[in-house]
Amino acid sequence: MTAAVGAAGGGGGGMPVGAVAAGSSQAAGAGEAAGRVSNVQRIQQKKAQVRAWPRDKKLEKLAIYSSCWADEKCKCNGWKNPSPPAHPARPDTPQPAAPPSQPCRSCTHTLGDHVSHLESAGDDDLDRLLSIVVDVENLFICVHREEDPDTKQVYSYLFRRLRKCILQVSPPTVEGPLGTPPFERPSIFKGVTNFVLHKFNHLQQKDFQMMSDLAKMFLHCLNHWRLETPSARRAHTTPEESSAYKVNYTRWLCFSYVPQLCDSLPHHETTAIFGRTFLRAVFHTLRKQLLDKFRAEKDKMPAEKKLLLLNHFPRFLSMLEEEVYSNTSPIWDADYRPQLPPHLHNQAAERGNTAARGEFERLSVQPGDGHYTTVSLSSATTRRQRIDDRGEKREGDDLSDSICGKRIKIETEDLGEETVAEVVATITDPRKMIGPEVLFSENAARDEAAKLEERKGNIEFHVIGNSLTQKVSKQTMLWLIGLQNVFSHQLPRMPKDYITRLVFDPKHCTLALIKENRPIGGICFRMFAAQGFTEIVFCAVTSNEQVKGYGTHMMNHLKDYHVKNNVLHFLTFADEFAIGYFKKQGFSKDIQLSRAVYQGYIKDYEGATLMGCELNPNIVYTEFTAVIRRQKEIIKKLIERRQSEIRKVHPGLTCFRDGVREIPIESIPGIREAGWKDPGTPSRASRSPSHEQQDPEYLHSMLKTLLCNVKSHAAAWPFQVPVDPNEVPDYY
Structure with missing residues (x-):
């Protein structure tokens, strides 16, 4: 490893200038903030x-951080200069480049062999990789200079992660x-806004604006505050x-603090990714340090600022503290809908009337007295677009696509817009789509009816739940009672008082299927948003309403x-019938999900099987079956169009009559004209093996993970230990 790029002298707390430094939270003053900006x-x-x-x-x-590509047997993971200078020059001093033929001190292969996969890369791609290199070398210094063991461990992990991203030519992720x-x-941001x-x-616009400014200042301080180490x-x-x-603390280092300096890593504001639990842990220390800092600098403040920070801000923090604890x-209620002050009502109305083009809101608040405990659901009909906050694709997403075919792409044949438009017009025209399968499809989706x-x-879906802090409407309570009866009848093995307790528990919600203003089915669930999963507790539909597709459609909602x-x-824990x-x-x-994520959170049922489902955020599940059917119809029509274009009819094969057992597929007359391609012919995507497939570290990590998963499988116990020949003499 070479000297750290950007480390040109010592910084505050013993950390090098230009390197990441996360120490004690006591250094929260202006000098430290200036030092961070300087870094x-x-x-x-x-x-x-x-x-x-x-x-x-x-x-x-880049060759210093790239594996050797000379042959598959070479395990060298970085080019090393055979004759390094005895006295290295300053990092900012230009040095002549080594020739591509220069051999590596470790594997003797040339410098060019270590960067052969980057020959076709553009300057932008090389610059992105070099940016990661600078961050790697700064983290290397941090690993060796950091004294706190917890922080040192995180730096070491991020160092290895970025190092691997350079080897694999992949965008950095944690x-x-x-x-x-x-x-x-x-989030903290949402909670403080609600506060x-x-x-x-109820305040006038001027006073309300002052409180808003104090809230912004508090959030800004929290976003730029350095946490105490766990050992402290x-x-x-x-x-x-x-x-x-x-x-x-580890999450804060990986996602908030280090990415401010190592911008190769994705950065998230502290107040956007953490919530009440995090704020409770740091609030008292943060409050004390902020007020101590303001009191120490009061003589330098103008009168107006002194009044704001020494009179209004302590009162603001005291009121916020009450709500935090x-x-x-x-x-902190996810469904909380605060009332806007009068001067903001008009602005909110204007924003509501001018929704962004292409935006489709699938959740709407049900009007009425109990709107805070009932949410109506409606099927979505438009695709969601995944864009970042700037409305554009993030730079670096295609870093590896343009270098050595890191991600394998499927070679496809583009179709003209006119062709696709004609096919779509055909399958949507009832006069052209005839036949019994149009009206009475044997493969109709379960949820179509x-x-x-x-x-x-005729039916509606509502997410409802009990509440201890808000008034619950009479309609919601009647629906909850009806759902309790449905679950009790359909799940006779469950104790009735247990079902009642969970259905009316404010931490649980129920998706209710309503028909003729009474519940005929529902799914009771508890969402663990911080853990990223939801536990499905009960799921049932009244017996006389089953086999109508309600269960599938309810789950899709x-x-x-x-x-x-x-x-x-x-x-969910499913019994043998579910x-x-x-x-x-x-x-x-x-x-x-990792077991550590859900262990201790979900309820365990004896004799039931734990099952899981991972959702795809790009899918609208209530429209999923219709989209798949439409895609199948389009493909079927495209095949029919292609077949109609191939008008030549070839005679049958006669070679088998002469005793020939097999022939190459490509020798069949007309097979290539029909669109067949030899699967053995390398396509654009497969001519260059991906870096991941060739990287021994990646293969070792992947195979090790597979082996661990196989060993930990419940059915693997017979294969964990060899059969004892003393117990089974005739086995061998």
């Missing part, structure tokens, strides 16, 4: 210098048991609190509801 500027300056290098110098730098942001819902609207919506907090917290804090505060009834208004709330995993139903709904015994 960021130095790193960006170094990256600008690297981007200005000539191409051969860039390739030499993976593993930490999960993916956001980790709690509602301002909840407590100050361990002395004055319980073991359980210390363990939970260490997880959040209160178990009954409504601002239910969807038709919903369109006619539940999936769409969870996609909207960004909770993409279902877990396993078949859940399999049809996409559930599997192969759980995609």
Whole structure:
């Protein structure tokens, strides 16, 4: 490893200038903030210098971090200069590039063999990789200079992760048991926003604006505040609190703090990905440090600012503290709808009337007295577009696509827009689509009849639940009582008082299927938003309403509801009679979530099977079957069009009469004209083996994971230990 790029001297707390430094939370003053800005500027300056290098110098730098491609047996994972200078020059001093023929000190293969996969890469791709290199070398310095063991471990993990991203030519991501942001819902940002609207919506515009500014300042301070290390907090917290804090501290380092300096990593604001649990853990320390800092600098403040920070801000923090630690505060309720102050009503109305083009809202608040405990669901009819906050695709998503075919693409034949338009017009024209399968399809989707009834208004779907903090409407209570009766009749093995307790538990919600204003089915569930999954507790439809597709359509509504709330995993314990139903709904015994994520959260049932389902955020599940059917019809019509274009009829094969046992497929007359392609011929996507397929580290990691999964499988116990010949003499 070479010297760290951008590390040109010592910074505050013993950390190098230009390297990441996460130390004690006591350093929260202006000097530290200025130091962090200075570090960021130095790193960006170094990256600008690297981007200005000539191409051969860039390739030499990347060769240090690239595996050897000379042959498959070579295990070298980085080119090493055979004759390094005795006195290395300063990082910003230009040095001549080594020639591509220069051999590696480790494997003796040339520098060019280590970067042969980058020959066709553009300058933008090389610059992205070099940006990761700068971050890797800064993290290398941090690993060796950091004294706190918890922080050092995180730096080491991020260093290895970025190092592997360079080897595999892939965009940097943080993976593993930490999960993916956001980790709690509602977020701190949402909670503080609700707090301002909840407590100050009665104020005049000027006073309300002042409180809004204080809230923005608090959120800004939290986004730029450095947490205490877990070891520093361990002395004055319980073991359980210390363990939970260490997880959040690690998440904060990986997703919020380090990415501010190492911009190769995706960055998330602290207030956007953490919620109430995180804020409770840090609030007292943050409040004390902020107020101490303001009091220490009061002599330098103008009078207006002093009044704001020393009089109004402490009162603001005291009121916020009450809501943070209160178990009954409504601002942390995911369904909380605060009342806007009068001067914001007009602005909200204008925004509501000018929704973004292409936007489709599938969740709407049910009007009435009990609107806060009832949410109506409607089927979606438009595709969701996945774009980032800027409305455009994020830079770096296709980094590996343009280098050495990292991701294998399927070679497809483009169809003209006119051709597709004609086919779509044909399959949607009832005069051209004739035959019994149009009206009486044998392969009609299970939920087709239910969807038709919903369109006619015969059935409705509502997400309802009890509440201890809000008034619950009489209609909602009647529906909950009806659902309790449905579950009790359809699930006779479950104790009635147990069903009642969960249905009316404020932490549980129920998707109710309503027909003629009474519930005929439902799914009772509990959402663990911070863990990223939902537990399905009860699922039932009245016996005389079964085999109508209601169960499938109800589950699809539940999936769409969870996609909207960004909770993409279902877990449930299914008895022997329910396993078949859940399999049809996409559930599997192969759980995609780590056991540590859900253990201790869900209810365990004796004799039941744990099943899981992972949701795809790009799918509208209530329209899924219709989309698939339409796609099949389009493909069928395209095949028919292609067949009609092939007018030549070839005679049958006669070679088999002469005793020939087999012939090559390509020798069949007309086979190539019909569109057949030799599967053995490498396509554009497969001519260059992907880097992942050739990387020994990747293969070792993948096979090791597979082996661990096989060993831990419930059915693997007979194969864990060889058969004892003393017990079974004739086995061998």
